[in-house]
Amino acid sequence: xxxxxxxxxxxxxxxxxxxxxxxxxxxxxxxxxxxxxxxxxxxxxxxxxxxxxxxxxxxxxxxxxxxxxxxxxxxxxxxxxxxxxxxxxxxxxxxxxxxxxxxxxxxxxxxxxxxxxxxxxxxxxxxxxxxxxxxxxxxxxxxxxxxxxxxxxxxxxxxxxxxxxxxxxxxxxxxxxxxxxxxxxxxxxxxxxxxxxxxxxxxxxxxxxxxxxxxxx
Amino acid sequence: xxxxxxxxxxxxxxxxxxxxxxxxxxxxxxxxxxxxxxxxxxxxxxxxxxxxxxxxxxxxxxxxxxxxxxxxxxxxxxxxxxxxxxxxxxxxxxxxxxxxxxxxxxxxxxxxxxxxxxxxxxxxxxxxxxxxxxxxxxxxxxxxxxxxxxxxxxxxxxxxxxxxxxxxxxxxxxxxxxxxxxxxxxxxxxxxxxxxxxxxxxxxxxxxxxxxxxxxx
DNA sequence: CATGATATTTTGTGATCACAAAATAGTAAA
DNA sequence: TTTACTATTTTGTGATCACAAAATATCATG
Numbered sequence: 001x002x003x004x005x006x007x008x009x010x011x012x013x014x015x016x017x018x019x020x021x022x023x024x025x026x027x028x029x030x031x032x033x034x035x036x037x038x039x040x041x042x043x044x045x046x047x048x049x050x051x052x053x054x055x056x057x058x059x060x061x062x063x064x065x066x067x068x069x070x071x072x073x074x075x076x077x078x079x080x081x082x083x084x085x086x087x088x089x090x091x092x093x094x095x096x097x098x099x100x101x102x103x104x105x106x107x108x109x110x111x112x113x114x115x116x117x118x119x120x121x122x123x124x125x126x127x128x129x130x131x132x133x134x135x136x137x138x139x140x141x142x143x144x145x146x147x148x149x150x151x152x153x154x155x156x157x158x159x160x161x162x163x164x165x166x167x168x169x170x171x172x173x174x175x176x177x178x179x180x181x182x183x184x185x186x187x188x189x190x191x192x193x194x195x196x197x198x199x200x201x202x203x204x205x206x207x208x209x210x211x212x213x214x215x216x217x
Numbered sequence: 218x219x220x221x222x223x224x225x226x227x228x229x230x231x232x233x234x235x236x237x238x239x240x241x242x243x244x245x246x247x248x249x250x251x252x253x254x255x256x257x258x259x260x261x262x263x264x265x266x267x268x269x270x271x272x273x274x275x276x277x278x279x280x281x282x283x284x285x286x287x288x289x290x291x292x293x294x295x296x297x298x299x300x301x302x303x304x305x306x307x308x309x310x311x312x313x314x315x316x317x318x319x320x321x322x323x324x325x326x327x328x329x330x331x332x333x334x335x336x337x338x339x340x341x342x343x344x345x346x347x348x349x350x351x352x353x354x355x356x357x358x359x360x361x362x363x364x365x366x367x368x369x370x371x372x373x374x375x376x377x378x379x380x381x382x383x384x385x386x387x388x389x390x391x392x393x394x395x396x397x398x399x400x401x402x403x404x405x406x407x408x409x410x411x412x413x414x415x416x417x418x419x420x421x422x423x424x425x426x427x428x429x430x431x432x433x434x
Numbered sequence: 435c436a437t438g439a440t441a442t443t444t445t446g447t448g449a450t451c452a453c454a455a456a457a458t459a460g461t462a463a464a
Numbered sequence: 465t466t467t468a469c470t471a472t473t474t475t476g477t478g479a480t481c482a483c484a485a486a487a488t489a490t491c492a493t494g
Contacts (some may be wrong), residue, residue: 003485004279004447030476040449045476046266053270055363062221062455062476077360080309084301092297143294143371146272147364154360220455221477247446257479262446279446279485 006043009033010050014153017056017067020161024069028057056153070158072207078155079203083196085148086132090179090195092139094188101138102184105131109180112173121163124172129156131176135183162209169205223260226250227267231370234273234284237378241286245274273370287375289424295372296420300413302365303349307396307412309356311405318355319401322348326397329390338380341389346373348393352400379426386422 013033016022028048034041052059059065068074097105108131115123129152136148175198182190230250233239245265251258269276276282285291314322325348332340346369353365392415399407 006447007278029474031474041476042448042450046263046447049263050266050270053267055360061224064456064475074360077358080305080358081302081361081364084305085298088297088301141294141297143272143291143368144298147298147367150364151360223477246444248444258446259478259480263477281445281486 004043005039006046006050009037009039009043010047012037013047013051014056017051018153018156018160020157020159020164022067022157024067024158026067027064028067029064054150054153056150067157068154070155070210072210075155075158075203075207075210078151079199082148082151083199085144085151086136086199087192087196089136089139089141089144089148090183091188091192092141092144093135093137094183094191095186096138096140097135097183101134104134105180105183108134109173109176112176116168116170116173119168121166121168124168125159125163128176158210159206162206162213166209171201172205175201221260222256223263223267226254226256226260227264229254230264230268231273234268235370235373235377237374237376237381239284239374241284241375243284244281245284246281271367271370273367284374285371287372287427289427292372292375292420292424292427295368296416299365299368300416302361302368303353303416304409304413306353306356306358306361306365307400308405308409309358309361310352310354311400311408312403313355313357314352314400318351321351322397322400325351326390326393329393333385333387333390336385338383338385341385342376342380345393375427376423379423379430383426388418389422392418 013028022028030041030044030048033048034044037044048057048065049059051057052065057065058068108127111127112124112131115121115127133149133152136145139145175194179191179194179198182188182194230245239245247258247261247265250265251261254261265274265282266276268274269282274282275285325344328344329341329348332338332344350366350369353362356362392411396408396411396415399405399411
C-alpha cells in the first residue's frame with residue numbers, strides 16, 4: 001500500500017490486533033516480528049512505538065511491548081468515553097448522511113440480521129463495525145473520528161476474541177434498527193439515544209463474556 | 218528524568234510545542250534537533266514519530282514532520298470534542314475531589330484573578346491549565362484523561378502563542394468561579410454546565426485572537 | 435526578466451553493529 | 465523440593481552508514 005515499510009508493518013500488526021491474533025499480556029518482540037516479515041528490526045520498532053503511542057499496545061519503561069489485558073474496570077473506562085464520543089458523532093452525522101450512506105447502513109443492518117440468525121460471529125462483527133464506523137465517519141469532524149478510532153483499536157481485539165465461540169444474543173440488532181429508523185427520519189437526538197442504548201446493551205453483553213472467560217481461567 | 222533518551226527528547230520537544238516555541242507550518246528536521254541536543258538522529262526520530270502518532274505534529278508521507286497550522290475549522294473540531302470530554306470529566310471528578318484538591322483549585326482561581334489584574338499572560342495560562350488538568354485528573358478514568366491530554370497538546374501551542382501580547386478579558390475567570398462554587402457544593406451537573414460555559418467563552422476569545430492574527434498576516 | 439530543465443544538497447528511511455539492562459536458565463545450598 | 469545466587473541469553477536502545485526521494489540551487493533558454 002504505502003511505499004514505506006513501517007507503514008505496512010503498522011497496518012499488518014494493527015489488523016492482527018483487531019483480529020485478536022495476539023493474546024492479552026503477550027509480548028511483541030521486535031526481532032521476532034522482523035524475521036517473520038523479513039525486514040530489519042528498525043521499521044518494526046517504529047510500528048510498535050506508534051501503536052504504543054496510540055494506546056493499542058502498552059510499553060513499560062525500557063521493556064518489552066505488551067498486548068494490554070482487558071479488565072472490567074478498563075472496559076468500563078473505555079465505554080464511558082465511547083458513549084460520549086460516539087453519541088456526539090451520531091448526532092452530528094445524522095443530518096449529513098447521503099442517500100448512498102443510508103443504503104450502506106441499511107445493508108449493514110440486514111447483514112447483521114442474517115448473521116445473527118445463521119450464527120456467523122465474524123459476519124456480525126464485520127457488519128457491526130462497518131455500520132458504526134461508516135456512520136461516525138460522516139460526522140465531519142476528523143478530530144472526533146480519530147479519537148473514536150483510537151478507542152476501537154483498544155477494544156477491537158477483545159471483541160473478536162471474546163465473541164468467537166459465543167452465542168449471539170437475538171437482541172444484538174434491535175437497537176441498530178431503532179437507530180437506523182431515527183437516522184432515516186433525520187431525528188439526530190433520537191438516533192443518539194438509540195445508539196447509546198445499543199452501546200450499553202453491547203457493553204453488558206461483552207462484560208458477561210469477559211466475566212465468563214475470567215471465571216474459566 | 219527517564220533513563221532513555223527518546224523519552225527525554227519527547228518531553229523536551231513536547232514542552233517546546235506547548236510553549237509555542239515553534240511556528241505553525243514549521244518543519245522539524247531530525248538532524249537539526251539531533252545536533253541541537255547532541256544526540257544521534259535515532260532517538261529524535263522516535264520522539265517525533267510519537268508526537269505525530271499523538272496528533273501533536275503532522276507528518277506527510279515520506280516527508281518532513283511539520284507543526285500543524287490552526288484554522289478556525291480545526292479549532293472548532295477540537296473544541297467540539299473538548300466540550301464532550303471535559304464536560305464528562307468534570308462531572309465525574311466533582312464527587313471525587315479531596316480537601317487538598319479543593320484547596321489547590323481555589324488557589325488556581327485566585328492566581329488567575331491576580332494574573333488578570335496584573336496582566337500577566339503567562340501566569341494566567343499556567344494557573345488556567347493547572348486548574349483544568351488537575352480537576353480532570355480526579356475523574357478516575359485514565360482513558361478519558363489520556364484523550365483530553367491529547368487534545369490539549371493539539372491546542373496548547375496556540376494558546377501560548379496567540380495569548381502572548383493580547384489583552385486578557387476581565388471575564389476570563391468568571392466561569393471558573395462559578396464552576397468552583399458548584400464543585401465545592403458537590404453539584405456535578407452544575408459544575409459541568411459552568412465549565413462548558415467557560416470553554417465556550419474561552420473558545421470565542423481565542424477565535425477572535427486567531428482572526429486578528431490571520432487578518433494581520 | 436521569467437521559466438523550465440538539470441545538478442547539487444538535504445532529509446527521511448532502513449540496515450547493521452555495539453552495548454547495557456532485563457529475562458531466563460542453571461546451579462548449589464537449605 | 466524450594467530458594468537464592470550466578471551465568472547465559474535475550475531484547476530494547478542508540479550510533480553509524482548507505483540509499484533513494486524530496487527540496488533546493490544552478491543554469492540555460494525563451
